[in-house]
Amino acid sequence: MIEAVGLTKRYGKTVAVDNLSFTVEPGRVTGFLGPNGAGKSTTMRMILGLDRPSAGQVLIGGKPYAQLDRPLRTVGALLDAKWVHPNRSARAHLLWLAKSNGLPDRRVDEVLDMVGLTKVAKRRAGGFSLGMSQRLGIAGALLGDPKVLLFDEPVNGLDPEGILWIRQFMQGLAAEGRTVLVSSHLLSEMALTAQDLVVIGRGKLISQSSTTEFVERSTENTVRVRSPHADKLGAMLVDKGFTVREDADGSLTVSGALSDEIGDIAASGGVVLHELSPQRGSLEQAFMQLTGDSVEYHAELAETGK
Amino acid sequence: MTLLAVERIKLFSTRSPWWCMLLALGLTVGITAIIAANWSDSPMPVLGAVFTHTFGLYVVMVMAALAVTTEYRFGTIKSTFQAVPDRISPMIAKAVVVVLLSGLVGLASSFGSWALSWVLAADNSELALTSANDWRHVAGVGLVFAAGALLALGVGALVRQTAGAVSIILVFALVVESVVGFIPNIGDDIQKWMPFTVASKFIFGDPDPSAIPNGAGPPAVGELSPWGSFGYFAAIALAVFVISLVVVKRRDA
Numbered sequence: 401m402i403e404a405v406g407l408t409k410r411y412g413k414t415v416a417v418d419n420l421s422f423t424v425e426p427g428r429v430t431g432f433l434g435p436n437g438a439g440k441s442t443t444m445r446m447i448l449g450l451d452r453p454s455a456g457q458v459l460i461g462g463k464p465y466a467q468l469d470r471p472l473r474t475v476g477a478l479l480d481a482k483w484v485h486p487n488r489s490a491r492a493h494l495l496w497l498a499k500s501n502g503l504p505d506r507r508v509d510e511v512l513d514m515v516g517l518t519k520v521a522k523r524r525a526g527g528f529s530l531g532m533s534q535r536l537g538i539a540g541a542l543l544g545d546p547k548v549l550l551f552d553e554p555v556n557g558l559d560p561e562g563i564l565w566i567r568q569f570m571q572g573l574a575a576e577g578r579t580v581l582v583s584s585h586l587l588s589e590m591a592l593t594a595q596d597l598v599v600i601g602r603g604k605l606i607s608q609s610s611t612t613e614f615v616e617r618s619t620e621n622t623v624r625v626r627s628p629h630a631d632k633l634g635a636m637l638v639d640k641g642f643t644v645r646e647d648a649d650g651s652l653t654v655s656g657a658l659s660d661e662i663g664d665i666a667a668s669g670g671v672v673l674h675e676l677s678p679q680r681g682s683l684e685q686a687f688m689q690l691t692g693d694s695v696e697y698h699a700e701l702a703e704t705g706k
Numbered sequence: 707m708t709l710l711a712v713e714r715i716k717l718f719s720t721r722s723p724w725w726c727m728l729l730a731l732g733l734t735v736g737i738t739a740i741i742a743a744n745w746s747d748s749p750m751p752v753l754g755a756v757f758t759h760t761f762g763l764y765v766v767m768v769m770a771a772l773a774v775t776t777e778y779r780f781g782t783i784k785s786t787f788q789a790v791p792d793r794i795s796p797m798i799a800k801a802v803v804v805v806l807l808s809g810l811v812g813l814a815s816s817f818g819s820w821a822l823s824w825v826l827a828a829d830n831s832e833l834a835l836t837s838a839n840d841w842r843h844v845a846g847v848g849l850v851f852a853a854g855a856l857l858a859l860g861v862g863a864l865v866r867q868t869a870g871a872v873s874i875i876l877v878f879a880l881v882v883e884s885v886v887g888f889i890p891n892i893g894d895d896i897q898k899w900m901p902f903t904v905a906s907k908f909i910f911g912d913p914d915p916s917a918i919p920n921g922a923g924p925p926a927v928g929e930l931s932p933w934g935s936f937g938y939f940a941a942i943a944l945a946v947f948v949i950s951l952v953v954v955k956r957r958d959a
Contacts, residue, residue, distance in 0.1 A: 449791045450784055450959040466791040477788060483781030485720055492719035493782075500712045500789040500796070540785070 406456030418603040431594030432583040439603035440583040472501040476541030477550040481533035486526020511539040531562045548579040587687040601691040625652040626675035709799035726769035734762040738819035742826040750827035755820040770855035771862035771871040778866040812851030853940040860946035908936040
């Protein structure tokens with residue numbers, strides 16, 4: 401269980417994390433979601449005691465990280481797969497980590513086996529592919545058989561097979577009753593992996609809820625209608641209190657109405673329908689809408705589109 | 707104790723410390739061999755066998771700085787602090803390992819140089835280690851290497867970048883300390899308190915009168931006795947290292 405209370409990090413005048421409070425429960429994968437630059441990595445570094453919060457605190461099982469005894473046995477983390485000396489072998493890398501927390505050498509071979517790196521254990525880590533580095537990082541996180549696991553953008557740059565492996569791996573860890581916090585900037589990925597979502601933008605909490613709740617709440621349901629009498633139908637729908645938008649091709653997009661209702665209204669007014677199709681907003685759209693105002697670096701999409 | 711084992715694994719599981727140690731030994735012993743083989747006219751003094759120790763000192767200091775800057779360069783310092791969040795104990799463990807190793811390299815370098823001089827010098831009648839001063843000239847190199855390594859670790863932890871730390875150490879030792887001597891009036895007074903200048907007095911200072919012809923030998927300036935000089939150098943090294951500990955503890959990793 402991870403509890404952040406009023407967590408704040410300032411770098412000079414920039415506020416990277418702003419009064420952030422959330423909890424991460426055991427037995428579930430919790431997605432930590434936000435656009436690039438939202439403060440996810442900074443928050444994770446504060447959880448691990450690497451960065452000092454400007455205000456607030458974060459507790460792991462009721463204690464700040466620095467007060468954990470042999471912390472690798474409680475918290476395993478993969479923040480950056482490249483945090484390995486390139487000329488050190490994979491095994492030597494894990495060996496010093498294990499020694500530092502009084503874990504037996506045998507545990508190193510166990511975790512190497514778990515992530516499928518036994519064959520390359522003696523090779524220098526600098527020669528590893530991204531997928532192999534990621535596996536080595538996960539092996540390091542698992543060394544102490546920790547109850548709490550943190551992964552920062554673990555699927556970035558991985559091929560589909562690697563993504564699937566990591567997704568199933570994290571779900572397996574949560575199923576064993578562990579607390580798993582995974583950051584990502586991709587809602588579609590998190591929708592498949594996480595049961596809970598903590599969403600942040602510009603360092604502020606946007607929402608904390610279950611993934612299904614978040615998706616239902618934030619995806620807008622609309623109905624697309626095409627009709628030769630679009631004007632007449634549009635007016636009738638507006639009279640009934642629905643929001644109607646006329647698209648460039650002359651079709652209507654109606655929010656807040658079920659397709660059944662629209663069909664009934666059309667029939668009552670004798671309007672011919674050429675199309676009546678419910679549209680489910682995509683997760684990406686929903687996420688963009690929610691965090692749109694809080695993206696740190698806007699790419700001027702609209703400008704280049706013209 | 708476990709942290710010492712951790713730092714030992716870290717140091718010896720990469721190649722650069724091995725290269726640095728080999729280079730330190732090769733430079734000091736190799737150049738001494740050339741000097742000894744060409745020493746004629748007079749018996750070779752003990753001091754002649756340790757002229758070259760400064761080359762080894764610089765290399766060992768680079769090794770010590772690398773031991774901490776590579777951790778920052780490759781991010782393993784974060785794993786280190788994740789594993790041992792108090793931060794101070796792993797840094798001290800690293801210092802113990804690096805300082806002991808540097809001391810051993812220093813002893814190997816000076817006794818190696820001395821032994822090779824004994825074999826190669828045409829007249830080795832003055833090379834026997836007969837007095838406390840003779841022993842200081844040779845064995846003292848181990849202490850200077852050890853203290854120098856501690857200083858370099860402190861600089862490395864403060865600067866966090868290999869290029870920066872190595873430049874600071876080398877530019878200070880090789881350029882700044884000699885250039886300050888050229889400042890009018892006060893230059894000499896400043897120079898004789900410069901750490902590396904003082905450290906060389908510990909090695910070269912107060913030789914036995916019989917060891918070298920009067921007025922010959924390397925310069926050994928400074929106000930302090932040889933052992934006082936070492937104490938001064940070691941105190942500066944310790945101070946820089948302690949400052950680095952305070953900074954490492956406070957700073958974001």
